[in-house]
Amino acid sequence: MTVVLKKPxxxxxxxxxxxxxxxxxxxxxxxxxxxxxxxxxxxxRKIADAVGVSSTALYMHFRDKDQILLEISNDAIxxxxxxxxxxxxxxxxxxxxxxxxxxxxxxxxxxNPNTYQLVFCSTGDHVxxxxxGETMALGDRCFEKFSEPVHDIAAQGRLRSGSAVQAAEVLWxxxxxxxxxxxxxxxxxxxxxxxxxxxxxxxxxxxxVTD
Amino acid sequence: MTVVLKKPxxxxxxxxxxxxxxxxxxxxxxxxxxxxxxxxxxxxRKIADAVGVSSTALYMHFRDKDQILLEISNDAIxxxxxxxxxxxxxxxxxxxxxxxxxxxxxxxxxxNPNTYQLVFCSTGDHVxxxxxGETMALGDRCFEKFSEPVHDIAAQGRLRSGSAVQAAEVLWxxxxxxxxxxxxxxxxxxxxxxxxxxxxxxxxxxxxVTD
DNA sequence: CGGCTGAGTGATTCCCGTTTAGTGTTCTGC
DNA sequence: GCAGAACACTAAACGGGAATCACTCAGCCG
Numbered sequence: 001m002t003v004v005l006k007k008p009x010x011x012x013x014x015x016x017x018x019x020x021x022x023x024x025x026x027x028x029x030x031x032x033x034x035x036x037x038x039x040x041x042x043x044x045r046k047i048a049d050a051v052g053v054s055s056t057a058l059y060m061h062f063r064d065k066d067q068i069l070l071e072i073s074n075d076a077i078x079x080x081x082x083x084x085x086x087x088x089x090x091x092x093x094x095x096x097x098x099x100x101x102x103x104x105x106x107x108x109x110x111x112n113p114n115t116y117q118l119v120f121c122s123t124g125d126h127v128x129x130x131x132x133g134e135t136m137a138l139g140d141r142c143f144e145k146f147s148e149p150v151h152d153i154a155a156q157g158r159l160r161s162g163s164a165v166q167a168a169e170v171l172w173x174x175x176x177x178x179x180x181x182x183x184x185x186x187x188x189x190x191x192x193x194x195x196x197x198x199x200x201x202x203x204x205x206x207x208x209v210t211d
Numbered sequence: 212m213t214v215v216l217k218k219p220x221x222x223x224x225x226x227x228x229x230x231x232x233x234x235x236x237x238x239x240x241x242x243x244x245x246x247x248x249x250x251x252x253x254x255x256r257k258i259a260d261a262v263g264v265s266s267t268a269l270y271m272h273f274r275d276k277d278q279i280l281l282e283i284s285n286d287a288i289x290x291x292x293x294x295x296x297x298x299x300x301x302x303x304x305x306x307x308x309x310x311x312x313x314x315x316x317x318x319x320x321x322x323n324p325n326t327y328q329l330v331f332c333s334t335g336d337h338v339x340x341x342x343x344g345e346t347m348a349l350g351d352r353c354f355e356k357f358s359e360p361v362h363d364i365a366a367q368g369r370l371r372s373g374s375a376v377q378a379a380e381v382l383w384x385x386x387x388x389x390x391x392x393x394x395x396x397x398x399x400x401x402x403x404x405x406x407x408x409x410x411x412x413x414x415x416x417x418x419x420v421t422d
Numbered sequence: 423c424g425g426c427t428g429a430g431t432g433a434t435t436c437c438c439g440t441t442t443a444g445t446g447t448t449c450t451g452c
Numbered sequence: 453g454c455a456g457a458a459c460a461c462t463a464a465a466c467g468g469g470a471a472t473c474a475c476t477c478a479g480c481c482g
Contacts, residue, residue: 022460038336044439054462056441061460065439121332123395125249160417162410166402170389170410177388178381184334191377199373199381199419206371207418208410233429255470265431267472272429276470 023061025051031072038114039122042069066127069118070135076115077138080108084145094149094156095209099201101146102175106197109179121180143172158210167208174204234272236262242283249325250333253280274342280329281346287326288349291319295356305360305367306420310412312357313386317408320390332391354383369421378419385415 029050034042044065048055062068083104087097109116119139124132147168154164162170178200182193190196240261245253255276259266273279294315298308320327330350335343358379365375373381389411393404401407 038334040336040438043437045437053460055439056463057461059440117334121391121395123249123328126251161413162406163402166407166410167414169402169407170414173388173392173407174385174411174415175388176392177384177386180332180391181384181387184332191374191380195373196377196380196384199377200385202372203378203381203415203418204385205418207414207416251469254468256468264429266470267432268430270471 022051022053022057026053026058026061026068027072030068034069034072034114035112039069039118063131066131070127070131073115073119074135074138076108076112077119077135077142080105081138081142081145083108084142088145088148094152095205097149098146098153098171099205101149102171102201103197105146105172106175106179109176110182110193113183116179117183120176121184143168146172153209160208160210162208170208171204174200233262233264233268237269237272237279238283241279245280245283245325246323250280250329277342281342284326284330285346285349287319287323288330288346288353291316292349292353292356294319295353299356299359305363306416308360309357309364309382310416312360313382313412314408316357316383317386317390320387321393321404324394327390328394331387332395354379357383364420371419371421373419381419382415385411 026047030042030047033046033050042065044058045055047068048058051057058068062071084101087100087104090097090100092100109120119135147165150168150171151164153159154167159167175197178196181188182190182196237258241253241258244257244261253276255269256266258279259269262268269276269279273282295312298311298315301308301311303311320331330346358376361379361382362375364370365378370378386408389407392399393401393407
C-alpha cells in the first residue's frame with residue numbers, strides 16, 4: 001500500500017492560496033515598496049520576490065504594473081476624498097472649509113509623497129487612458145468637493161477677481177506647487193514647510209477673497 | 212605602384228567629423244527629439260539614428276544620456292536667467308518686477324514644457340549629484356535674481372505676512388503649481404491659461420503685498 | 423615604415439515590463 | 453471515481469531601454 005504523499009510532493013510553490021487573498025498580499029507588498037522607493041523603484045520582480053512568488057504570477061491578478069500601483073493610489077485618494085467630505089459637512093463658513101481642505105490636501109501630499117507624485121505630478125503618458133480613468137475620476141471628485149465652498153464664496157460676492165472655477169483652480173494649483181516642490185526638491189534649502197503652507201494659504205485667501 | 216585608396220575604402224561610417232563639431236550635431240538632434248517627445252522619448256538610439264551614427268558613439272562626447280539632456284536644459288534655463296536679469300535692470304517698482312519675472316517664468320514653462328518638467332518636476336533621483344549640479348546652480352541663480360525685488364518689497368515694510376524668503380518661495384511655488392499642472396494634465400478641462408496666470412498673480416501679490 | 427591616438431563600431435551585459443508555453447493541483451459534472 | 457476544465461503558478465524568453473567592452477579603422481608624427 002502506497003503512502004499517499006499529498007502535501008510534500010514538490011511543494012516549492014505557495015500553498016494554493018485562494019487567489020483573491022494572494023491579490024491582497026501583492027498589494028500589501030507593492031505598497032510597502034512603492035512608499036519606500038517610488039514608482040520606478042517598485043519593480044515587478046521586487047514585488048514578486050517580496051510576496052515569495054514568480055514575477056509572472058502578478059499577471060494572474062493584475063493586468064500590468066500600473067494597475068497595481070494605481071489601485072494603491074486610488075485607495076489613498078479615496079482617503080483624501082473622505083477628508084474633504086468630512087470637512088464639507090462641518091458647520092463652518094466656506095472660507096474656513098476651503099482652508100481646511102487645502103491644509104488637508106497639502107498634508108496628504110507630504111505624508112504620501114510617492115503616491116502624490118504618481119497621481120498629481122506625472123504626465124500619465126505611459127499609462128493608457130482606461131487604466132488611469134478611475135484615478136482621474138477620484139481626483140475630479142476631490143476637486144469638485146473642494147470647489148463647492150469656493151462657489152459658496154463666489155455666491156456671497158466675496159471673490160476679488162476671476163470666476164469661481166478660476167479661483168478654485170488657482171487655489172488648488174498654488175498649494176500643489178508648494179508641496180510638489182517640497183517633495184521633488186527636498187535638498188533645496190526651504191523654509192519651514194508649516195510656515196510656507198500658512199503663508200501660501202494666507203496669501204491666496206486674502207488675495208482672492210474679501211472679508 | 213599601388214593606387215592609394217584613401218577615401219573609398221569602406222566608408223560606411225561617418226567622414227571623421229572633427230569630434231567637437233559632432234558634439235554639436237548630437238545636441239541639435241537630441242534637442243529636436245527631446246522637445247518633441249520628452250525625456251523618455253529621447254532615446255539614445257533615436258538620437259544616434261538622427262545623427263547617423265551608432266548609439267555607442269554618443270558616449271564619445273557625453274558621459275551618459277542625462278548629460279546630453281541636461282546640457283540642453285541648461286541652455287534653456289540660461290535664457291530664463293537672462294530674462295530675469297533684463298527685468299531686474301528695468302527702472303520700475305519692485306512689485307512690477309516681481310510680476311514681470313513670474314509672468315516670464317510661467318510663459319517659459321508653457322513654451323518649453325519638456326525642459327520645464329525635466330528641471331522643475333523630476334526628483335532627480337536617477338541623476339547623480341555631480342551632473343545635476345550646474346542645472347541646480349542655474350536654477351538657484353534664477354531664484355536669487357527673483358528674490359531681490361521681493362527683498363526690496365520687504366525692506367519697504369510692505370510684506371503682509373512671512374519673511375522675504377518665505378514670500379519669494381510661496382510666489383515661486385504658486386506659479387510653479389499652476390504651470391506644472393497645465394503641462395502635466397493638459398486633458399483636464401482648465402480655464403483659459405492666460406486668465407489663470409492673471410488670477411494667480413493678482414491673488415498672490417494682493418494677498419502678500421500691501422499697497 | 424611603425425606606433426600612437428581619437429572616433430566609431432558590433433556584440434554584450436544588465437535590468438526593465440511583459441508574453442508564451444507548459445506544469446501541477448483542485449474542483450466539477452457525469 | 454474519473455476525465456477534463458479551471459486555476460495558480462513557473463521557467464524561459466522577448467524586445468527595448470542604458471551602458472560597457474574589445475576591437476577596428478583612419479590619420480598623423482617621428
